[in-house]
Amino acid sequence: AQTVTQSQPEMSVQEAETVTLSCTYDTSESDYYLFWYKQPPSRQMILVIRQEAYKQQNATENRFSVNFQKAAKSFSLKISDSQLGDAAMYFCAYRSGNQGGSEKLVFGKGTKLTVNP
Amino acid sequence: GAVVSQHPSRVICKSGTSVKIECRSLDFQATTMFWYRQFPKQSLMLMATSNEGSKATYEQGVEKDKFLINHASLTLSTLTVTSAHPEDSSFYICSAVGWGGNQPQHFGDGTRLSIL
Numbered sequence: 001a002q003t004v005t006q007s008q009p010e011m012s013v014q015e016a017e018t019v020t021l022s023c024t025y026d027t028s029e030s031d032y033y034l035f036w037y038k039q040p041p042s043r044q045m046i047l048v049i050r051q052e053a054y055k056q057q058n059a060t061e062n063r064f065s066v067n068f069q070k071a072a073k074s075f076s077l078k079i080s081d082s083q084l085g086d087a088a089m090y091f092c093a094y095r096s097g098n099q100g101g102s103e104k105l106v107f108g109k110g111t112k113l114t115v116n117p
Numbered sequence: 118g119a120v121v122s123q124h125p126s127r128v129i130c131k132s133g134t135s136v137k138i139e140c141r142s143l144d145f146q147a148t149t150m151f152w153y154r155q156f157p158k159q160s161l162m163l164m165a166t167s168n169e170g171s172k173a174t175y176e177q178g179v180e181k182d183k184f185l186i187n188h189a190s191l192t193l194s195t196l197t198v199t200s201a202h203p204e205d206s207s208f209y210i211c212s213a214v215g216w217g218g219n220q221p222q223h224f225g226d227g228t229r230l231s232i233l
Contacts, residue, residue, distance in 0.1 A: 035221060043155075043208060045224035091160060095222075104151060105212075105222055107160045 002027045006108035021077045023092030031097035040088040087115045123225025138196045140211030147213035150194035155208045201232045
């Protein structure tokens with residue numbers, strides 16, 4: 001079974017600075033997808049960024065980028081120019097690529113990010 | 118972008134009541150919907166996966182008769198917590214995904230269930 005590990009229960013960053021959240025995963029599959037979701041205090045789950053395993057290029061979405069190291073099974077999230085609104089729980093998630101999208105997500109335990117003004 | 122509506126957002130009811138939560142995909146057809154439970158300061162725990170027109174697949178340890186799931190159309194899935202008790206109080210979140218290997222799950226806003 002696949003597992004996702006987020007080794008940092010909590011992180012903090014100064015406003016306008018850069019922070020990196022760690023995520024590692026374990027799988028024997030070659031076709032899969034990785035995601036970062038953000039859950040602010042409102043508890044809404046918001047997709048931040050996603051990465052297809054077959055793509056070597058790291059995904060980017062504005063201030064958010066990932067460092068995808070497939071051989072190391074690492075998928076870290078970098079947030080640049082941190083803003084107060086970035087404060088939230090961040091969940092790393094894995095999904096198998098085998099069944100057209102109907103596969104379940106495997107979540108890490110989350111990292112609580114605090115942004116200090 | 119894809120929108121998933123979950124209703125109600127908050128429920129407070131007496132022990133023994135059955136509670137129904139709806140999850141709707143508003144602008145896409147959801148071939149699969151997922152139901153999660155989240156305890157405070159914890160990650161999401163998958164309860165079940167439902168595909169339109171077929172029986173839901175429950176995760177180990179989740180009581181099928183307690184948490185009834187119906188996925189009658191490509192845009193609607195419901196979770197009914199039957200004869201709810203205080204230990205069922207939690208935050209329940211649904212998600213939906215359309216067809217296609219690269220489609221992400223889109224989440225509803227969640228339902229906070231409190232059983233008195």
